[in-house]
Amino acid sequence: MRYLPKSDSERQEMLAACGIATAEELYAHLPAKAKLNRELNLAPGISEYEIIDFFKARADDTAQGYASFLGAGVYRHYRPVLCDTIVSRGEFLTSYTPYQAEIAQGTLTAIFEFQTMICQLTGMDVANASMYDGSTAVPEAAMMAVRVTGRGKVLVSRVVHPEYREVLTTYARHQGMPVEEFGYHAETGQLDLEDLEAKLDRDTAAVIIQSPNFFGVIENVKAAADLAHKSGALLIFVFAEAASLGLLAPPTDADIVAGELQSFAISPSFGGPYAGIIAAKEKFLRQLPGRLVGQSVDSNGNRAFCLTLSTREQHIRREKATSNICTNQALIALMATVYMTVYGKEGLRELATQNLSKAHYLSSKIKPRFTGPFFNEFVADAPGSPEAVNQQLLGKKIIGGLALNRFYPELGNATLLCATEMSRRADMDAVAEAYAQ
Amino acid sequence: MRYLPKSDSERQEMLAACGIATAEELYAHLPAKAKLNRELNLAPGISEYEIIDFFKARADDTAQGYASFLGAGVYRHYRPVLCDTIVSRGEFLTSYTPYQAEIAQGTLTAIFEFQTMICQLTGMDVANASMYDGSTAVPEAAMMAVRVTGRGKVLVSRVVHPEYREVLTTYARHQGMPVEEFGYHAETGQLDLEDLEAKLDRDTAAVIIQSPNFFGVIENVKAAADLAHKSGALLIFVFAEAASLGLLAPPTDADIVAGELQSFAISPSFGGPYAGIIAAKEKFLRQLPGRLVGQSVDSNGNRAFCLTLSTREQHIRREKATSNICTNQALIALMATVYMTVYGKEGLRELATQNLSKAHYLSSKIKPRFTGPFFNEFVADAPGSPEAVNQQLLGKKIIGGLALNRFYPELGNATLLCATEMSRRADMDAVAEAYAQ
């Protein structure tokens, strides 16, 4: 087998060195009853060529070649070639968590840069080395707020990504952490400040809002923060569309930021792997979940980096750890780091402005349902059932917007349409035409 | 511009350091009449995304998705993923000719291994670091024979690849090196030994034969070598299908081997870049054209490699050099080196045997025109005009065989059909069906 670097005679030599005659003796001690006395019922191994063929056939049985106006937490952004070039280097791809700092400075330095860029983007003071994704970063942030405030409850906006909220619910359920939702404003599509205010109480550890929210609408972060702070709760700011940070005011009024970086060179890949982050104010540093890289010096006094504050983590603190997270999304975070580097200060802004322009071109032809300002996606009512208009668009090799009744039954025929820098005018015109009927 | 690592203020600083105020002063000394007083009439630069789009459109306007039975010097073999993985490493991709041995041991070691593998494959004693391709290796080998023998003329078999012969003719024409062709046997498709014998004379420096020859037929190398040697000429053995060397007897009777490695992981790429080689008996070492890597030691006595015997080459010997070649095909040779490593001793043989089996499956359904033994291609007469049968196959997304009348008008409707390990039985059956009509 091509992945096994041994000849049979070497195997014999090694078994002899172990003092045994046959490979079977290596596992002779397994309880007889537990032993599998047959081959696994899986086909024999196939060649590289056949593996590629196999997956090409699967890939052909998808939406290859379709334009798409889906967003809703997963965005089609162009992926600069450099991102794959860098993460494909064996030194990054095939290394482990950088516990041995002296031979992991490459990874450590890159993560330190990543943490820095996340702080610069979000206006926070500190950021961790990554979470699994945005959806799991949200409950981790909530748990952090609970630890920090000593309070138990979290309030979450109904226009936080529905799947993020579902994950929050799953995590919260058995931790004595009640989760309550507050509504949105039917006209603006923004969170309902009055409802929030009404639900805030002395046991509220955190208020969780997302901006741009699931409807694509930009929230008034300061107003929400003020309300939260007034009752002693923290504000957790969630973002699902990282590209928006190139243009939108950073959430400096928040206490904790939990976000999803998929937009930064991470392919949609049917839902993962992506990379989440948690960033926060300096004072919450020791309550962060996940890995952190810190700056130090080596024995020659040269700047060097290492994993730090690991007394927060499961491998030291066990049941008292800030989280059980171990493996994170390092390589994906590196991809995002390369992305942020390639676009840089100017590029992220221009990119965001292009997204804004494309979405507003589309909204100039399809009336948005909500009046709040939006970035690169917005809600619009389909002329009839969303399924019908989408079916029609599929005929033109266009995947239309997401039908929202799945998550918001009250919205009837509303759809969520997203345009990015990759959306072509002609396709947008086709969508507009379908909506005009 | 993304490839230019300077800000405008840095440019100003640097110009100031040069003692000038504007960039124009850098070329103010160019003769006024020679200066281009307009912008180049080329479109403004485009983004990476647009570049990919541009070439995807070109790529879509080709035979993408077609099965093919073309060979004739360019073979469809599977390319193991490792080949691109390795040559994509910046350390190999973006380094220059290894003149500075101390920081080029990676390239040097790999070339040394390449030279060794070529010797092992061909049965020769020495091999160079690569030539442009097979077609240019042939005249270089001929010139080498002229230098070695002090004779002027070369005899070349008509079943050496026609384009190789054309290149030979171009090179030979102005060097006082007459090139004469000898024929092939109408029944076996092998070179005509009688014709060769008749044309050999005391001025013949070399006899050039190819095996498998352009008809796919395996030659009797020893017989040709004996004739050549009897009259004091060298035998130059040419191969265009390197995969055949996995199975066929190496040309140990030859004095010089000139070959094309395209079959070893090098994509057809509309004709190039490929990699040629010249290998030879030890005694001709100093007459080899092109670069050579040799083994030596460093000042600590460790084994080390460096370019050697460069007194043969143009940068030292100028007009007396063995060739004018400078840039060669190093990266492509590296690709072939990885290929030979991945397949290895057993793999090349199994690969060749699969090729043999596929071609013989096809020949079990389509009668070969020649009786000589063949490897993975053979000549067969089309039922009518080759164009007609090929047109019909195109309808099934199959590219048929090469019409030979282009090079051998005497062969009428003959076509050259090639099957490799990548040829599928169903496609071969379709070809057979078309030929059966």
Added chain:
Amino acid sequence: MIRKVRQHITQNEALLFEESSPGKSGYQLPALDVPAVDPHEALGGGNVRDEIEGFPEVSEVEAIRHFTRLSTWNYAIDLGLYPLGSCTMKYNPRVNELVARLDGLAWAHPYQPESLSQGAMQVIADLESALLEITGMDAITLQPAAGAHGELTGILLVRAYLESQGNPRKRILVPDSAHGTNPATASMAGYAVQNIKSNDKGMMDVEQLAGLLDRDDAHDIAALMVTNPSTLGIFEEDIAKVAGILHSKGAMLYMDGANMNALVGLTRPGDFGVDVMHLNLHKTFSTPHGGGGPGSGPVAIKKHLEPFLPVPVLKKVSEAWHFDYNRPQSIGRVRAFYGNFGVLVRALAYILAHGGPGLRNATVDALMNANYIRRKLEPHYDLPYSSPSMHEVVFSDDRQSANGVKTGDLAKRLIDYGFHPYTVSFPTIVHGAIMIEPTETESKRELDLFIDAMISIANEIEADPKSVLQAPYSTRTTRVDEVLAARRPIVRWKPDRSSSQAAD
């Protein structure tokens, strides 16, 4: 004599922020094909940010050099043996990277119509059934993003099941040799953790366990979380018996499958009483660790837990794959969408490459490599447990620490010999643990070099223990001050005050 490595020159590199200068850039966007919108107008001034202070401004060539230079400071599987115990650092086939990047898979949006997602869903389905065959379990979810995430999912399944039986119970038993994620998980799922001691064979103590489960308060034991083979690399011989004891009290057996690479093709958790387990696809099924992730932590279960699986569950409805959300007893989602799909693709590619018999052969080679190392190093290092080793072997630094050299120092010295260290100080039940897992993808040649290095270091420690304490000597970064890093945490770059003043 150090045969594996030599010293060589390496490029230094500043941080990106230090290489930036205003106006340099590495990108170009296509020209807009729609009218440009003024952000202030479209969004309102208050919503528009100022420039991102300190953000990188470099060209493409500087970006590629930056990360290429950084990369050369890393050790990696592609460079040699990476014998981190418990981490299963095996060769990551490159074809898997290629197939995961095929457009149709890489660009599949999780919300695109199911009719246009069948290929991707088929990949999930194929992997699910292969993993079920390998584990002998009844059902599976691929949603968890890593091992620890799988643990949480698995324990939530246990909890939901017990709840459905009327009582979620309170405690989870965790052997003292367990990985830190096990207790951390139990606690996140709302359980108290009770540690249980291993016996002198390095295995669970069945008597003790039986005792525990015989006590009156045993009805509040929800489950036992056991790693098998344990983190000592030892197969829990009494696992089936333990399962029986637990089941008799209505408690569940959770198996941490991080070491499943020792079992594939030889024995199946489903056949020895496990109710729920997770797999680490990034270990057993060789998806790249990438400097710490991503991973994937599928959870496989027995029938009785099936109603509680996270939504959605993949289901075939009239010849087409379909995501089923209508699962009233589900624990809910543990992650958005369907898991780390790109990792799933790689794991399936790995399974296809090996095939059934091949997976078993790989397991056997992994066992052989570990036992070969054990045999060769036993004369030089203390082996605290003599039970048979499976895929890894755990020594202690007992003999070396007598000379003042601890496992951590020894590990640093190993770097000078050209190897990544083994896992240091884990499992904690072995004092000064030296935890070595070679995996099956190491050649005899590489193992012999490693063994020589370990023996040579043992000899150095006999001869001159002090010399080892300052190691490594051969890396561009010498020993890093981790204490300083934690005492004065600097977790992000900030402009140098002096230089930023100068720039003002």
Added chain:
Amino acid sequence: MIRKVRQHITQNEALLFEESSPGKSGYQLPALDVPAVDPHEALGGGNVRDEIEGFPEVSEVEAIRHFTRLSTWNYAIDLGLYPLGSCTMKYNPRVNELVARLDGLAWAHPYQPESLSQGAMQVIADLESALLEITGMDAITLQPAAGAHGELTGILLVRAYLESQGNPRKRILVPDSAHGTNPATASMAGYAVQNIKSNDKGMMDVEQLAGLLDRDDAHDIAALMVTNPSTLGIFEEDIAKVAGILHSKGAMLYMDGANMNALVGLTRPGDFGVDVMHLNLHKTFSTPHGGGGPGSGPVAIKKHLEPFLPVPVLKKVSEAWHFDYNRPQSIGRVRAFYGNFGVLVRALAYILAHGGPGLRNATVDALMNANYIRRKLEPHYDLPYSSPSMHEVVFSDDRQSANGVKTGDLAKRLIDYGFHPYTVSFPTIVHGAIMIEPTETESKRELDLFIDAMISIANEIEADPKSVLQAPYSTRTTRVDEVLAARRPIVRWKPDRSSSQAAD
């Protein structure tokens, strides 16, 4: 102080042949879907080889490690400045690698029907017209595989043209600053080479040339081959006049365009009298050098040479591209098929990325970088020619060799500072040449580090010249004995006699 690099550990690696053992393999073929053929039966026993003695037998993981380890011993543009004069080592954009590998281009067979090759032919056509615009010439062939190959093609065109005029003539004039390929080419094309001296400005001596062409035997001068800018980095100010003189005698002006990167967008050879020239796409248009190749050496010509172009010539016939072979005056083929197509793709991608104005900006930056270095190093190194520098600058080791340190030693010391050396001892008209070409893709930061290094070495040579002679000190391979290599050439591996006996 060396700021650019530090010492670091690097993996050693034996040769593949030394790592092989019988039965290891890195491949698997799909199962045959046709009956297996017995080679002996199909071919006759005499045609079937024995096993390939000594050929590698390693697994995939060993293969990837082998080449990855080897790669780490290389310097590369991706790691830093590579200031080889005349070689134009500029950044190689990675998108170019991607587009060259698109299936439809990479798998295009040169003999597939033209109707199914239009996309590939369009690439050739687009590149042809861009290069014609850039050079100001009338027609072009992309067939030659590299610069030297282009030279041969170009001189054969001259020869064919002159022959068509009745006499191919006998001599080619070559300035003493020319690259070795120029005289070697002339000789391969059947011409005698006459070297001509440069004047004290480092340019061609027009008087001398005029004299030569005034002589009675001038009618046997076929052409002058001149590199412009010359290998001194100096623009030949009198080039148009020289062209005039040559033309007046029926001789041709051949321009070696290896340094065309100094001219793109500023001036065009077609506008200053050149009849024929080659380009090095792997220099000016940034296709990767790959450790020595591949390249591409298009030849651009004026109208009168067009009938002689190699076959085939690309032609548009009723809206479709077509290869025209019907060219009775053609010199014939210089290479099979249509040239190094994959390199052409990359060059076109480079041109598209820059665009017209962008290409000119790149040229200007290249000039600026060279002149910046010149200014900064002039106080420390002897500058033999004071004419304005274009894209490169040539110093001599005059001041350093007074202390016994030659350009070659200095170059080796530069390695310790973290840089690839400049071009050593070329052009030969400068004694102890130090030929520096930074290219436009170097940042000020990197140039400053280089300048510091060069100055520091100059100082070292003043202080302690001996210390420089043993450099480099920081590479895993110290100075290699090139004399030994040439005296006792070992150009292939052979099994060690002692060990092979042991194996017998």
